[in-house]
Amino acid sequence: MGAVEGEAGRAPRIGRKMKTERLLWPGKGPSAFERELGPEELERMVGLTTLDKAVGWAQSSSIWPDTFGLACCAIEMMAIVSSRYDIARFGAEVFRSSPRQADLLIVSGRVSHKMAAPLRQIYDQMLEPKWVIAMGACASSAGMFNNYAVLQGVDKIVPVDVYVPGCPPRPEGLIEGIVRLQERIKAGVPHAYEWREVAT
Amino acid sequence: MAIAPERPRIDPALLRGGDVYEGTRIPSPVPTILEVSDEIRATGDVLQVNFGPNHPSTHGVLRLIVDLTGEEVVGLKAVIGYLHTGFEKTMEQKTWWKAITYPERIDYVAYQNNELVFVLAIEKLLAIEVPPKATWMRMLLCELNRIHSHLVYLGTSALEIGAISMFWYCFRERDLILDLFEMVTGYRMHTRYFQTGGLAEDIPIGFYPEARKFVDWMPQAIDDYEGLLARNAIWLERTRGIGLLSADDAIALGQTGPNLRASGVDWDLRRREPYLFYDQVDFRVPVYPNGDVYDRYRVRVDEMRESTRIVEQCLDRLEDMEGEPWIADDRKVVLPPREELHTSMESLIHHFKIVTEGYRVPAGEIYVPIESPRGEQGCYVVSDGGPKPWRVKFRAPSFVALEATATTMHDALVADLIAIVGSLDSVMGDTDR
Amino acid sequence: MARGRDLSYDDVPGLIRTTEAYGETTLVVDVAQLLEACSYLRDERGFNFLADITPTDYLGWPSSDVSGYIGTPGGRDINDPMTQGLQALPEEKPARFSVNYHLLALRSEPARVRVQVWIDDGVAVPSVIELWPTADWHEREAWDMMGIPVEGHPNLSRILMDDDWEGHPLRKDYPIGGEPVRFSSAE
Numbered sequence: 077m078g079a080v081e082g083e084a085g086r087a088p089r090i091g092r093k094m095k096t097e098r099l100l101w102p103g104k105g106p107s108a109f110e111r112e113l114g115p116e117e118l119e120r121m122v123g124l125t126t127l128d129k130a131v132g133w134a135q136s137s138s139i140w141p142d143t144f145g146l147a148c149c150a151i152e153m154m155a156i157v158s159s160r161y162d163i164a165r166f167g168a169e170v171f172r173s174s175p176r177q178a179d180l181l182i183v184s185g186r187v188s189h190k191m192a193a194p195l196r197q198i199y200d201q202m203l204e205p206k207w208v209i210a211m212g213a214c215a216s217s218a219g220m221f222n223n224y225a226v227l228q229g230v231d232k233i234v235p236v237d238v239y240v241p242g243c244p245p246r247p248e249g250l251i252e253g254i255v256r257l258q259e260r261i262k263a264g265v266p267h268a269y270e271w272r273e274v275a276t
Numbered sequence: 277m278a279i280a281p282e283r284p285r286i287d288p289a290l291l292r293g294g295d296v297y298e299g300t301r302i303p304s305p306v307p308t309i310l311e312v313s314d315e316i317r318a319t320g321d322v323l324q325v326n327f328g329p330n331h332p333s334t335h336g337v338l339r340l341i342v343d344l345t346g347e348e349v350v351g352l353k354a355v356i357g358y359l360h361t362g363f364e365k366t367m368e369q370k371t372w373w374k375a376i377t378y379p380e381r382i383d384y385v386a387y388q389n390n391e392l393v394f395v396l397a398i399e400k401l402l403a404i405e406v407p408p409k410a411t412w413m414r415m416l417l418c419e420l421n422r423i424h425s426h427l428v429y430l431g432t433s434a435l436e437i438g439a440i441s442m443f444w445y446c447f448r449e450r451d452l453i454l455d456l457f458e459m460v461t462g463y464r465m466h467t468r469y470f471q472t473g474g475l476a477e478d479i480p481i482g483f484y485p486e487a488r489k490f491v492d493w494m495p496q497a498i499d500d501y502e503g504l505l506a507r508n509a510i511w512l513e514r515t516r517g518i519g520l521l522s523a524d525d526a527i528a529l530g531q532t533g534p535n536l537r538a539s540g541v542d543w544d545l546r547r548r549e550p551y552l553f554y555d556q557v558d559f560r561v562p563v564y565p566n567g568d569v570y571d572r573y574r575v576r577v578d579e580m581r582e583s584t585r586i587v588e589q590c591l592d593r594l595e596d597m598e599g600e601p602w603i604a605d606d607r608k609v610v611l612p613p614r615e616e617l618h619t620s621m622e623s624l625i626h627h628f629k630i631v632t633e634g635y636r637v638p639a640g641e642i643y644v645p646i647e648s649p650r651g652e653q654g655c656y657v658v659s660d661g662g663p664k665p666w667r668v669k670f671r672a673p674s675f676v677a678l679e680a681t682a683t684t685m686h687d688a689l690v691a692d693l694i695a696i697v698g699s700l701d702s703v704m705g706d707t708d709r
Numbered sequence: 710m711a712r713g714r715d716l717s718y719d720d721v722p723g724l725i726r727t728t729e730a731y732g733e734t735t736l737v738v739d740v741a742q743l744l745e746a747c748s749y750l751r752d753e754r755g756f757n758f759l760a761d762i763t764p765t766d767y768l769g770w771p772s773s774d775v776s777g778y779i780g781t782p783g784g785r786d787i788n789d790p791m792t793q794g795l796q797a798l799p800e801e802k803p804a805r806f807s808v809n810y811h812l813l814a815l816r817s818e819p820a821r822v823r824v825q826v827w828i829d830d831g832v833a834v835p836s837v838i839e840l841w842p843t844a845d846w847h848e849r850e851a852w853d854m855m856g857i858p859v860e861g862h863p864n865l866s867r868i869l870m871d872d873d874w875e876g877h878p879l880r881k882d883y884p885i886g887g888e889p890v891r892f893s894s895a896e
Contacts, residue, residue, distance in 0.1 A: 143332045147359055147705050148384035148465060150336070151428065158447035173332040188708075190871050191337055191358040194329050220377065224878055224886025225362035225870075244465055283840075284757050287816035305863040307842035357869040362886075364854075365879055400731055527758055527815060530843030541815075548819050639771070639799035642731050643811050643823065645760065656763045656809065660771040660799045671761035671811070679846050708869055 128264055135179070135205065136258035137167045142178035144198065146185025149212040149244040153184045161247035168254055175201040180257070181234070182250075186214035187227040199234045205267055209253050210236045213243045235268035283528055286541065293565020294523030294540025302525055302683050310682040312343045312351035321345045327693075329358045335432065335697065336704030338678070342693065349688045354681050359708040367668045371634030372398055372472065375665055379655075380466045382670055383706035386425040387466050388417050389648035390670070393655040395470045396551065397644040401637050401659055402472065404609055408553075409600040410474030415552045416487075416590035417460070417469065419583040423494070424453045425649035426576045426583075430501060433573070433698035437514050442504060449497050452490050459483055472635070473610040474603030484595050491591065494584045502577060515570040519684040519696035522567055529683060530676040533651025534579065535700060537563045538571035545647035557589045569699040576701075579649075609635045634663035643671075650674055650701060670709055674702035718754075718822070721746050733823060735809075740826040744835045747810065747824065751840050756812040756822065759841035762848060763809045764855040767802040768881040803827045806857060808834055833858040854879040 145153055156163045163169055172178040175198045187195055199208070210230050213219030216239040218228040230236065237260065240253035283300075303310050312322055323344045329337040337358035343351030363382055367375040376398075379390040392414060399406060431446030454464040460483055461467035461476075469476050505511045521531070526539040536543055544561040546554040562578035564571035603610050611630055612623040629635075639661040645654040651673030658667040677700045684696050718727055718734065723742025728735045738746045750756040804827035814820040826834060836859045838844045848859040849868040856877035859865055867874060876883055 144330060146337055148381055148387075151385060151465065154428075154432075154443075155447060155451070157443075158451065159444050160448070160451045171332075175330075186359065186361050188358060188360045190360065191329060194358070198330055218887070220381075221361050221366060222885075222887035222890060223362040223366045224884070225360050226887075228888045246464065284752060284755065286757065287755075289817040290815070302842050307838065307845050309864065357867075357871075360869040362878065365883075365885060369885055528842050530759055530841065543815060640730055641735075641809075643733065643761070643809075643821075645821075652760060654761055654811065656761065656811070658765055662772050664772070666770070666772070667763075667765045669761070669763040669765075671763075675846060675850075676843055679843055 129262070132262045132264055136261035139166075139168050139180045139207070139254070139258065139261075140170050140172050140178050141168055141180040141182050142175050142198065142202065143171045143173050144181055144183055144195075146183070146187065146191065147214070149184035149215070152244040152247055153182060153211065153250065156247045156250055161251060163251060163254065166251065166254060166258065175199075176203060178202060179206050180209065180254075181206065182209045182211050183215040183230045183234070183236075184211040184244075186219065186221055187230050188225050189227055192227050192233055195230070196233050204269075206269075207237045207257055207261070207267060208234050209238045209240060209250075209257060211240045211242075211250055211253065212245055213241060215239075216241060219243055231272070235272035237268040283524065286523055286527055290542045291523055292540045292542055292563045294526075294567060296520045296522040296539065296565075296567040300525055300528070301520075301522070301686050302528060307529065308354065308679045308682050310350075310352040310685055316345060316350050319345070322350065324351075332436075335702065338697070338702070338704055338707075340681070340693070340697070342690075344690065347689045347691075349685050349690065349693055352682050352685050352693075354678050356675075356678065356704070356707050359704045361705070361709065363670070363709045364668050368665055371663045372637055372665060373630070373634055375668070376470070376472070377466075377468055379670065380468065381705060382672070382709055383648065383650065383653070383674065383703050384465070385428050385703050386421050386649045386653075388414075388421040388470070389646060389653055391468070391470045392418055392552075393644055393646045393648070393653050393670075394657075394668070395472055396646065397642055397655045397657040398472050398637055400642055400644060401640050401657065402609060402635075404473050404604050404606055406474050406604055407601045409479075409594065409597045410602050411552050412590050412593050412597070413475055413479060413602070414470060415554070415557075416587055416594065417457070417467075418552075419586045419590070420453050420456060422583045422649045423580050423587075424450055426580050427453075429576060429649075429698075429701045430573070433695070433701075434505065434511075436694050436698050437511070439505060439508070439511060442501065445497070445500060445504075449494065452493070456483070456487055456490060459486060471603060471610070473606060474601070476603075478602050479594070484591060487587065487591055491584055491588045495581065498577060498580050498584075505573070506577075512570065514691070514695055515573060515699075516568060517566075518569045518688070518692045519572075519699055520567050520686065521680060521684050525683055526567070526680070529680045531651065531680055532676070533647065533649070533673055534572055534575040535651065535677055535680070537561065538575045539567035540565040545645060545652060549645070551644075551646055557586050559583075559586050569695050572699040572701070636661060636663050637665075645671070648673060650677065650703065650706065670706075672706045672709060674704070674706035675709075677702045678707055720749075722749055733821065735823045735825050737825045737827070740828055740832065740834055743824070743826055744837065744840075747812075747837050747840050750812060750822065750824070755814040755816055756820070758813040758815040759837070759843050759847075760811040760813050760821075761809075762844060762851055763811070764851045764857050764879075765807045765809065766805065766855060766879065766881045767807065768805055770802055771799045804829050806830070806855065808851065808857060810837070828857070830856075831858070833860040835859075836861040838862060853877070856880060 210216045215230045218226045238253045238257045240250055242249050325342050327340040329339045339355040341353045363378050367378050379394040380387040382390050427446040427450045431443040434442035457467055458464050461469040521539050523539045523541045526536050542563045547561050559582040562575050564574050607626045616623040637659040639659055641658040643654055643656045645652050654671030656669040660666045718736055722745040723739040725737045806828050808826050810824040812822050848862050851857045852865050853867045853869055
């Protein structure tokens, strides 16, 4: 497994060889964390596992997104809150309006240059630990808009953890993105701001 | 420079009420900025608040700079442009076929109406005849999209005013509509189903029974919504008499669609300047006289009912049209069927030319208006005869709807501000393009 | 207010020429008399609704992709696949910019008309905000996107672009921007 194991209490640093289950993606399926610990085992093992794992489990199961709906992807982001694609099952139901209270920024929609400054301000106002999901093609790479008005990929100004492709991605796609982020958190993958080269 | 108050009165044959207040409330000198008056500023009690681009209830990235004395709004200025995507310039770089993908993302809630207006403009310039099956199906999808748009409006506006459970009910029906879209076009939003000359693909088997199920269920769902809101004391208190806009002011400010019909003006392009086959279906145009938030809500809920009836009538016609062509026959514009490519050299050449270079639209300029769920969506296209558009401009109803923010904020409180901005139902993609 | 179909627009002040195409009427008007023409249309002919103001830049008109004449005198016949149709070269434009005002007579017998003025770079158009207050944001957009100065507008500032943006993006000599993309067929 990765370098996380056996290093109790210390966050992994840049440069260490990380092997995370989902990044290598041998195939879809439950993450190694879930295979390792079933729900019954957690009770038994929580006293034995590292503090990191327990903290990661708590953080991932109650990740609170910020209401940052910009364009079409925002409508699909609203759909994951709705009853059919219920995101409350994953703990992410509470969309906070204030970035101070949120820990996940789902950039959903195209970011124009005029909006880039408020986006960075919102990101700066969020408190660590925080994660960013770039939802949709426009947030990942400006999508079909290769022009003067659109920021070519939101990762030019904020460090992104998960990219969700689609135009707009299906609600299931965004839920997959959130679930993968949850697995990254549980596996101890460092936050994007610790290792991406964007100004953090 | 003062705004000339001697504007022509509106044709009384179109008025159903609408004399909501005396005179005009459009601010002057700038019609879209409510200026703080000098007496109020002299009291020193004015607080300027920024309802920034990131706000849960500004329906996207609208920025309102609001001056408040206590809870009363005394000054207002709307700043837009946070979602400017450069659609018009980007579409000039793409061929006509590829450019059809773009208009959907402009008004991303009523996406098929945007596609429709652009495709209608190209077809008019090309003078190409669209088979009736395609027209009926386009009408059906656009009316479903109207229901979808009004559901999103109702869900989000009610959520902002505090009727939180409406959001879940409306999105439940919205998912039913998106299932229908997915069945026909393969995708939930931004379907890219309309093609120059008709539809991209034939209507799949199994669509009609599913659409019938939806049409049978929808009136009851709308009854549920009305049961929750229409006589709810809190809803009435928060929406009656708020955000008044008289008929004359609405016309002066260029409002169309439900905003205009709620101010007592009987104007609906589907009735007055019919396009597609709207003159062959039977539907009512709801018009309410009071010009407030409550009437805009009622117009949209009634429009959902009427749209369901239109969908039903389209289904009746379409079920008899099995086997008819769904796209025009003109090989210079429309891709030939794939079987033909094996046998006909001309088809192969046409396919090649259309895919690589694109079809050419004769030189000319045209303005096509349709009634989108927000109002008059117009597309102005200039072609120079080449394979790419020379100029495309979308007359965005949300852009114009936001011009009415300053006028409707007369004597408004902060809580009313949220209700009014929600009732104007503007989508920021449409505003900023 | 005129009733019935407006058949003739010959008495519009400043009218240079009238064109009819695709069921639409375009009135080309001299920019110096634009305000009189618009007041006449609004007050005498009932065009009480301004739908849209669209500026267009004709720099480089027509584009290099336009082919000239090919075809038969009879035009295109789709039953005879070898006829290609008469496609004349698009006509010369009188100036670089055209500003189009789409007017609608919102009454029981509706009518639409397009008022078109042709101006060169730097020439200002008068503001029609006094006649139709909705022109406020449309004219700001014309200034922001196309650089068309509007005279008499009380608040002519950038609306869609950043306040300190330089250049007018929809002009034909303004680059499309964006990033270079590998393996893309689009130029």
